[in-house]
Amino acid sequence: MHDPILDIRGLTKVYPGGLKALDSVDLSIRRGEIFALLGPNGAGKTTLIGAVCGMVRISAGSIHAFGGDLANNWRTARQRIGLVPQELGFDMFDTVERQVGYSRGLFGRAPDRARIEEVLRSLSLWDKRDEEIRKLSGGMKRRVLIAKALAHDPELLFLDEPTAGVDVELRRDMWRQIDSLRDQGVTVILTTHYIEEAEEMADRVGVIDKGRLLLVDEKEAMMKRLGRTEAHFVLAAPVSSLPESLRAYPVTLAEDGAVLSYRGGDGTGKGKAEVAAVATALLQAGIAFTALDQKESSLEDIFVDLVERQGLAA
Numbered sequence: 001m002h003d004p005i006l007d008i009r010g011l012t013k014v015y016p017g018g019l020k021a022l023d024s025v026d027l028s029i030r031r032g033e034i035f036a037l038l039g040p041n042g043a044g045k046t047t048l049i050g051a052v053c054g055m056v057r058i059s060a061g062s063i064h065a066f067g068g069d070l071a072n073n074w075r076t077a078r079q080r081i082g083l084v085p086q087e088l089g090f091d092m093f094d095t096v097e098r099q100v101g102y103s104r105g106l107f108g109r110a111p112d113r114a115r116i117e118e119v120l121r122s123l124s125l126w127d128k129r130d131e132e133i134r135k136l137s138g139g140m141k142r143r144v145l146i147a148k149a150l151a152h153d154p155e156l157l158f159l160d161e162p163t164a165g166v167d168v169e170l171r172r173d174m175w176r177q178i179d180s181l182r183d184q185g186v187t188v189i190l191t192t193h194y195i196e197e198a199e200e201m202a203d204r205v206g207v208i209d210k211g212r213l214l215l216v217d218e219k220e221a222m223m224k225r226l227g228r229t230e231a232h233f234v235l236a237a238p239v240s241s242l243p244e245s246l247r248a249y250p251v252t253l254a255e256d257g258a259v260l261s262y263r264g265g266d267g268t269g270k271g272k273a274e275v276a277a278v279a280t281a282l283l284q285a286g287i288a289f290t291a292l293d294q295k296e297s298s299l300e301d302i303f304v305d306l307v308e309r310q311g312l313a314a
C-alpha cells in the first residue's frame, strides 16, 4: 500500500470559548482518490480543511502531508495544496487572468501563461480573461476561485462546498472538472451537504457530525453494507397473520393488517429479489395486493440514519 498523501491522527480543535469543532479525528487520504467529507452544518468540515491549510491552529493531534509532519514543513507542503474556499475572496477590480496568474506566483511558481490559459480554458473562463471579476456572475466567480486554486498545479485539492448555491448546469460542470482532475492524478477532498454529489463523485466517503468522524468507507462498500430495500404491499383485504411461507423474510404487518412491509437486503440487489419472492408467496397464499411501493435506500438515507443514531446516542 502506498503512503497516504495526507494522514491525520487524533486531530482536535477547541475554539476559544470551548467549542470542540473536531474531536480526535483520524483520517488517511490515498494519493489520487476523490474523498467526500459529508456532514451537516457546523459538523467541522471547514475547520478540518483550515487545519490542513494552515488557517486553523490545532489543539491536539498531528497532520502529515506528502510524508512529512505539517508542523515542520508547512510552507513547502502548502505549495502543493490547493484550496477552493466557501467564501468568495478576491480583488473584485482585478481581471480574471491577472488574479489567477497572481495566485500561481503566491505559491512560488514561475509565471506560465500557457498553463494559466489551459486552466482558464478548462473552466470556460478564457473568454472572460480580461473582465473585472466584479462584473462576472456568481457562478463565474466560483469558477475563478477554482482556477485560482489550480493555478499552481496542486497535488492535493480541497473543495469546500464547491457547489453550494450554484445552478444545476454549473454543478455538472464542476463534477466534470473534478473528474478530469482525477484523470490528472490530483487528489481531491471535497466537503458537501449534497449526498448526491458524494454519490456521484467520490471513491470514498467520510461522514462527520459534531466534530466526530462517524464512518469512513469506500462508497460502494458503504452502500452495500448499509443499503436497504424497503417495500410496502397494500393488501386487497387486511389479514390477521402471515402465511407460513413468508416467515423466512424480514416482513411485518402494519396498519391493522392492511399493509405488509418488507425491510431487508444489503444494497446488492438481494432486497429486490426478496421483494419479488414475497410478492409470489403472497399470491400463492391467496393474498392479493392492490399496490406496491418499493425503494432502495440511497447514500442520503444512510447518512440521515447515521447522523440520527449518533444524535440519539449523544
Ligand SMILES: Nc1ncnc2c1ncn2[C@@H]1O[C@H](COP(=O)(O)OP(=O)(O)OP(=O)(O)O)[C@@H](O)[C@H]1O
Pocket (backbone or CB within 6 Å): 015, 016, 017, 019, 020, 021, 039, 040, 041, 042, 043, 044, 045, 046, 047, 048
Ligand atoms: N472561529 C471560530 N470560533 C468559534 N467557533 C467556530 C469558529 N469557526 C467555526 N466555529 C464553530 O465550529 C463548529 C464547526 O464549524 P465548521 O465551519 O468547521 O463546520 P462545517 O461542517 O464546515 O459547517 P458548514 O457546512 O455550515 O460550513 C461550528 O459549531 C462553528 O460554529
